[in-house]
Amino acid sequence: MSVETYLEAHFDAALDDLKAYAAIPSVSTDPAFIDGIDKASLFLAERLTRAGFDNVERLETGGHPAVYGEILSDPALPTILVYGHYDVQPPDPLEKWLTPPFEPTLRDDRLYARGASDDKGPLLIPVLVAEAYLKTEGRLPVNLKLLVEGEEESGSPHFEATLEAYRAKFDCDLVVSADGAMWRADRPSMTVASRGNVALEVTVTGASKDLHSGRHGGSAPNPIAALAALIASLHGPDGRVTVDGFHDGTLPPDPKILAAIGAARFDAAAYYRDIGIADAPIVDGDSLLVRQWLEPTLEFNGISGGYQGRGTKTVIPASASVKITCRLVAGQKPRAVIDAIERHLTARLPTGFSIAFDSDGPGSEAFAIDPDLPALGIAEDILGELLGEKPLRVAMGATVPIGSAFSRVLGRPAIFFSFATSDEDYHAPNEFFRLSSFRTGMKAWARLLKRLGA
């Protein structure tokens, strides 16, 4: 039986594996889910062992453990290090899920569950493919190492130190990331660049406690007003970041990606319609993609302060805060970006307030793959065979922080070979993973390992 036939024949069991895995609430950003982190890492370690991986272990990282396993076939063959993560985004707002986030449910040939698409489904694929090779051919066409972290959705705070600490263990010729996502459901794509990321929470405080807004209104400092003015100072009328020093080090966009953007013939109006917006703020598709792929951003992810219940409470809150993440392009340094924002906000803080900053992890730099890397061509050929169309080379707005970490620490290139699609709501309610992608992904990984070994 061929590997691909074996995978077809065992698809139902594979789907059961994914359901069991996605049922575990392994949210890494919230300590309330520490149990789910433990269970998911254990589940994965056991599944690797059952698939035939050797030296399976949960690696100490200083934070949530990473899961590691390897199948070393022959020192003469190339060694591939597969990357993924077992942690997931928080599931809230819970009330918007049609079925509970941790009760995986099939609807319309899709599996709905938090983490199904990011990254539990895509990561399970190479595990199942390795098992299929062992069951059918008795060996793998490459040496395979698997490294699955548990803090990706928290900004991978211990990832680079973990790479350093286990550098010898992770030695390889190429990294293949099972995390990431195809750009569009209707067009195959290969991600060749991604923006970096850095996170910052800003809290503005006025009085030392909440005050009655009737008695104190007009005299006591209102931190919601101060925070709003600070937020409004961060972008210009064209939506671009106005922070001094924010753009330091940025380079002009890669002409090859600009060419790919032209080839994509992106329809801005359709994009806005898709996300439910009638009146397009950006009308030109090329400009829109440049903004999404190639320009840095400063986005507000959450804001809170004061009374949050129903109706009215006449209070001036003591403080208000906003969560910010920035997407970085080549040349921007995460720490320098944070510093620039902190300087900008501190300089504009009105009298009567204090300001505090909390940066969530070290952030990550932008990342780009060498366009002539042979593995990139191989991966593109396979996608072309299976999906009937040569993939577009795209940049992704979202970061996969590991991109730059592998090249910096291990000195090895990384390609992205994920079968998630970016419309699968993986950071929103009702995340799903297409079963068709699960099937195609297994075929594709089977071919990828074969050809990388050849």
Add this chain to the structure above:
Amino acid sequence: MSVETYLEAHFDAALDDLKAYAAIPSVSTDPAFIDGIDKASLFLAERLTRAGFDNVERLETGGHPAVYGEILSDPALPTILVYGHYDVQPPDPLEKWLTPPFEPTLRDDRLYARGASDDKGPLLIPVLVAEAYLKTEGRLPVNLKLLVEGEEESGSPHFEATLEAYRAKFDCDLVVSADGAMWRADRPSMTVASRGNVALEVTVTGASKDLHSGRHGGSAPNPIAALAALIASLHGPDGRVTVDGFHDGTLPPDPKILAAIGAARFDAAAYYRDIGIADAPIVDGDSLLVRQWLEPTLEFNGISGGYQGRGTKTVIPASASVKITCRLVAGQKPRAVIDAIERHLTARLPTGFSIAFDSDGPGSEAFAIDPDLPALGIAEDILGELLGEKPLRVAMGATVPIGSAFSRVLGRPAIFFSFATSDEDYHAPNEFFRLSSFRTGMKAWARLLKRLGA
């Protein structure tokens, strides 16, 4: 036994009554507390009956019931209608309470509980005083009517209609409000004017669902950014409201109150130190009081949108909202103020967003008492005797919406005779009521009824 001696002798029982009353969670703004509303209105009706009130009933209002009772002594005596409310502010943030909000606790000669100061303690005083008159003298020196509403903290949405509906029942010569508050703990005061109030919640929506801020950042509309810019557009650099039409109808401040402000020798630096702010945004005490008492305000009471948990979630939220209340001065119409704000914000809404408004009740106009009203002089004399110092005439930033309603519907003047003090955290955690105020209040109400009847 004199009435005052009787009240002294029964102080412990009075305190037990207050504890039992304040233990009932009668939050009117949140439907989750509907049981507490029911219990508190029932408790009050029973206590009135026990005190000797006649025709006690819970009046249908279209919302939470109002509680009514009367003691009609003699048609030749003046009739006093006492106003108060049995509903309380929401208790959150719960974690900031030293003892639970609905477990009344004595500390340092104060009773700590949500509602102890606003308005359960002050309202219980005239009930206890009426009972004391009946027990000692067998009759009251006036005809007394008591009207206690259950929606004051919700903006009294049905109050004016209730006044209209029961106009004959509420017929009186004078209204005395047991709600309101003394300005300072160290200086007796009489409130002769108060600002009005109006509430509005503003929600800005971008995409139809939450989006990944990595993928969509830079292209999708971010409602937190749009809302912040709208908020920042509502005030000028001096902190005053810039909305066109907001100030329509306002009159110059009453010179008598300006004179009282001068007499108060208000220390702005001490005020800011008190509320925990080192660097005073307004340095002149007179200007500060003018802002607090005599100018309209637009304050933000709560803001929310996007991810509210710990750590980071890379999301562009679908919507963000802010809760606004405005304090109004004489001449401003609540509906016109809301309309002006809605026009201002709608005109400034950027492309790609929609905006929705939700106004919480009809609001209330500002209110001022005739400075020559005899009852005002009587009340001032009594405070002077009991507190050793002639009271200041003050305006209050906070509204007591009933002020203007009584004069408009019943054509009768209202004075404020509350023994709450404005430092008693009545819209914040750890609300308390001074036992000394409870004692003094009973003496004062005993004298007030006697002299109004003379």
